[in-house]
Amino acid sequence: xxxxxxxxxxxxxxxxxxxxxxxxxxxxxxxxxxxxxxxxxxxxxxxxxxxxxxxxxxxxxxxxxxxxxxxxxxxxxxxxxxxxxxxxxxxxxxxxxxxxxxxxxxxxxxxxxxxxxxxxxxxxxxxxxxxxxxxxxxxxxxxxxxxxxxxxxxxxxxxxxxxxxxxxxxxxxxxxxxxxxxxxxxxxxxxxxxxxxxxxxxxxxxxxxxxxxxxxxxxxxxxxxxxxxxxxxxxxxxxxxxxxxxxxxxxxxxxxxxxxxxxxxxxxxx
Amino acid sequence: xxxxxxxxxxxxxxxxxxxxxxxxxxxxxxxxxxxxxxxxxxxxxxxxxxxxxxxxxxxxxxxxxxxxxxxxxxxxxxxxxxxxxxxxxxxxxxxxxxxxxxxxxxxxxxxxxxxxxxxxxxxxxxxxxxxxxxxxxxxxxxxxxxxxxxxxxxxxxxxxxxxxxxxxxxxxxxxxxxxxxxxxxxxxxxxxxxxxxxxxxxxxxxxxxxxxxxxxxxxxxxxxxxxxxxxxxxxxxxxxxxxxxxxxxxxxxxxxxxxxxxxxxxxxxxxxxxxxxxxxxxxxxxxxxxxxxxxxxxxxxxxxxxxxxxxxxxxxxxxxxxxxxxxxxxxxxxxxxxxxxxxxxxxxxxxxxxxxxxxxxxxxxxxxxxxxxx
Numbered sequence: 102x103x104x105x106x107x108x109x110x111x112x113x114x115x116x117x118x119x120x121x122x123x124x125x126x127x128x129x130x131x132x133x134x135x136x137x138x139x140x141x142x143x144x145x146x147x148x149x150x151x152x153x154x155x156x157x158x159x160x161x162x163x164x165x166x167x168x169x170x171x172x173x174x175x176x177x178x179x180x181x182x183x184x185x186x187x188x189x190x191x192x193x194x195x196x197x198x199x200x201x202x203x204x205x206x207x208x209x210x211x212x213x214x215x216x217x218x219x220x221x222x223x224x225x226x227x228x229x230x231x232x233x234x235x236x237x238x239x240x241x242x243x244x245x246x247x248x249x250x251x252x253x254x255x256x257x258x259x260x261x262x263x264x265x266x267x268x269x270x271x272x273x274x275x276x277x278x279x280x281x282x283x284x285x286x287x288x289x290x291x292x293x294x295x296x297x298x299x300x301x302x303x304x305x306x307x308x309x310x311x312x313x314x315x316x317x318x319x320x321x322x323x324x325x326x327x328x329x330x331x332x333x334x335x336x337x338x339x340x341x342x343x344x345x346x347x348x349x350x351x352x353x354x355x356x357x358x359x360x361x362x363x364x365x366x367x368x369x370x371x
Numbered sequence: 372x373x374x375x376x377x378x379x380x381x382x383x384x385x386x387x388x389x390x391x392x393x394x395x396x397x398x399x400x401x402x403x404x405x406x407x408x409x410x411x412x413x414x415x416x417x418x419x420x421x422x423x424x425x426x427x428x429x430x431x432x433x434x435x436x437x438x439x440x441x442x443x444x445x446x447x448x449x450x451x452x453x454x455x456x457x458x459x460x461x462x463x464x465x466x467x468x469x470x471x472x473x474x475x476x477x478x479x480x481x482x483x484x485x486x487x488x489x490x491x492x493x494x495x496x497x498x499x500x501x502x503x504x505x506x507x508x509x510x511x512x513x514x515x516x517x518x519x520x521x522x523x524x525x526x527x528x529x530x531x532x533x534x535x536x537x538x539x540x541x542x543x544x545x546x547x548x549x550x551x552x553x554x555x556x557x558x559x560x561x562x563x564x565x566x567x568x569x570x571x572x573x574x575x576x577x578x579x580x581x582x583x584x585x586x587x588x589x590x591x592x593x594x595x596x597x598x599x600x601x602x603x604x605x606x607x608x609x610x611x612x613x614x615x616x617x618x619x620x621x622x623x624x625x626x627x628x629x630x631x632x633x634x635x636x637x638x639x640x641x642x643x644x645x646x647x648x649x650x651x652x653x654x655x656x657x658x659x660x661x662x663x664x665x666x667x668x669x670x671x672x673x674x675x676x677x678x679x680x681x682x683x684x685x686x687x688x689x690x691x692x693x694x695x696x697x698x699x700x701x702x703x704x705x706x707x708x709x710x711x712x713x714x715x716x717x718x719x720x721x722x723x724x725x726x727x728x729x730x731x732x733x734x735x736x737x738x739x740x741x742x743x744x745x
Contacts, residue, residue, distance in 0.1 A: 139513030193383030208398040210731040212680045214703040215724035216401035242397045274382035303497030305683035321499040328503040346500045353495035
């Protein structure tokens with residue numbers, strides 16, 4: 102009995118801890134700018150005020166568009182490359198693959214500060230400095246380790262007998278991929294796409310260093326700049342935070358199972 | 372595994388080759404280039420930093436020496452201390468909150484799925500979004516400090532994010548001595564476990580090195596002073612809010628890991644312990660916690676490497692220029708792209724890489740080794 106009470110008390114307190122910020126964001130976003138004072142932070146708005154969202158939308162719509170373009174393009178490219186790499190590493194191991202694979206994985210964990218300076222120069226030298234395409238290239242390359250890892254582990258579960266059967270039927274490397282492996286890949290693609298979508302959408306360091314012009318900024322950079330300003334009224338950053346959070350939040354709510362699978366794959370595990 | 376047909380293996384190799392070349396350049400090539408840059412004077416002279424064809428001279432490890440012992444770089448040393456404390460409290464917070472929630476959820480309360488969703492949703496947000504929200508939560512005169520007034524208490528006075536108070540200060544000059552003591556303690560621990568396990572040779576080597584190190588620490592170690600004066604560094608109280616926000620975002624991850632681990636423990640094992648007369652507490656202490664140890668280790672490593680790299684959360688919460696809450700990952704950005712001290716920024720980047728590699732390389736090695744064994 103005491104155990105039960107304790108259990109639900111813990112759950113109640115934890116829920117409060119996790120939801121209080123959400124309450125505050127919503128309440129603040131719906132207040133009139135003049136009604137936002139530090140002492141009335143927690144009170145419900147007197148008048149529900151929609152203007153902040155219209156304003157945030159005008160300010161952020163182009164940045165959201167940048168983020169969608171960047172995220173979708175980079176996600177699809179890195180998923181396709183990861184699928185091919187994973188297929189090779191799971192089913193056609195070439196000599197030396199066991200050394201190459203951990204060297205690849207290391208790229209997933211490095212602090213990007215250790216490559217940022219040459220990367221910045223490189224992107225500028227190939228003429229993609231400040232553009233979204235430079236950022237796409239970077240996200241595709243540094244996304245390769247995780248997408249390869251997830252697909253490799255996924256393809257390892259396809260029985261070797263199926264590959265063999267394909268070979269006996271006369272299919273080669275590409276035939277087996279397009280007729281056997283790729284059609285079986287849908288769940289793998291779902292995990293990888295969801296994972297990469299959230300990662301790239303949420304990324305900040307590359308975006309803030311590689312994209313200089315405001316016209317090409319993704320949403321994270323725009324939000325950080327807006328909220329970092331001093332004289333800003335808090336209704337706008339809060340509405341902006343909601344807009345920036347919505348796409349990944351929806352992905353999590355509707356496809357949470359796959360999101361968690363990507364999350365656990367990120368901690369390696371074969 | 373299977374490369375009976377040379378043509379197909381060749382195709383496989385050709386397919387993966389572009390990715391390998393790209394990663395070779397973008398990871399290893401660029402790391403090497405950063406390392407080389409860190410050995411130069413690029414950016415020492417502001418005019419040279421911004422010119423199209425800078426005259427760059429090779430100066431060896433001068434940038435590193437300055438970072439650790441130079442007069443102007445005390446901010447970097449404070450940042451290292453900040454990262455240390457941030458990492459320790461962030462990991463402790465995530466592990467304890469995550470484990471607590473996992474244990475409660477493992478007992479299948481009503482609405483389990485709902486609670487799981489609530490505890491894990493911050494993971495899907497950007498650190499920038501989290502930082503923006505918590506920055507508003509932790510306004511010195513509002514937010515969390517106003518919470519007590521809702522139940523009629525006086526409002527809180529804590530200067531979240533802006534406090535300049537430091538606790539547990541240690542002089543930078545004591546660092547060689549303290550490091551020697553910590554390493555000796557680890558060596559003594561290794562020696563004890565080696566002797567217990569009957570590995571005498573290993574035990575002798577470990578205890579011998581510990582004795583030598585202690586001897587050095589108490590004789591010469593105390594006089595090894597990197598700086599000509601005392602420079603105190605400690606835990607900045609302004610970090611408490613950032614740690615809180617980071618735990619809010621990441622503890623769901625440890626909860627998911629622990630919950631998966633708890634669900635993997637067979638019910639028979641718990642039953643057997645209960646039949647043997649173990650109390651609930653003993654059951655956790657003797658049976659369940661030991662089984663969760665490997666998960667704890669993985670979580671510590673993943674969280675540790677995240678916390679060493681943390682950048683965006685602090686950028687969004689306290690701003691890039693708030694010195695009390697600076698960390699090396701942020702300082703690297705400021706040094707390189709704001710102050711144009713490119714070589715010094717490269718050196719900070721390399722130090723960060725070393726810190727992360729010290730955590731990640733053994734982990735990758737052990738993970739992949741155990742995978743091959745299976």
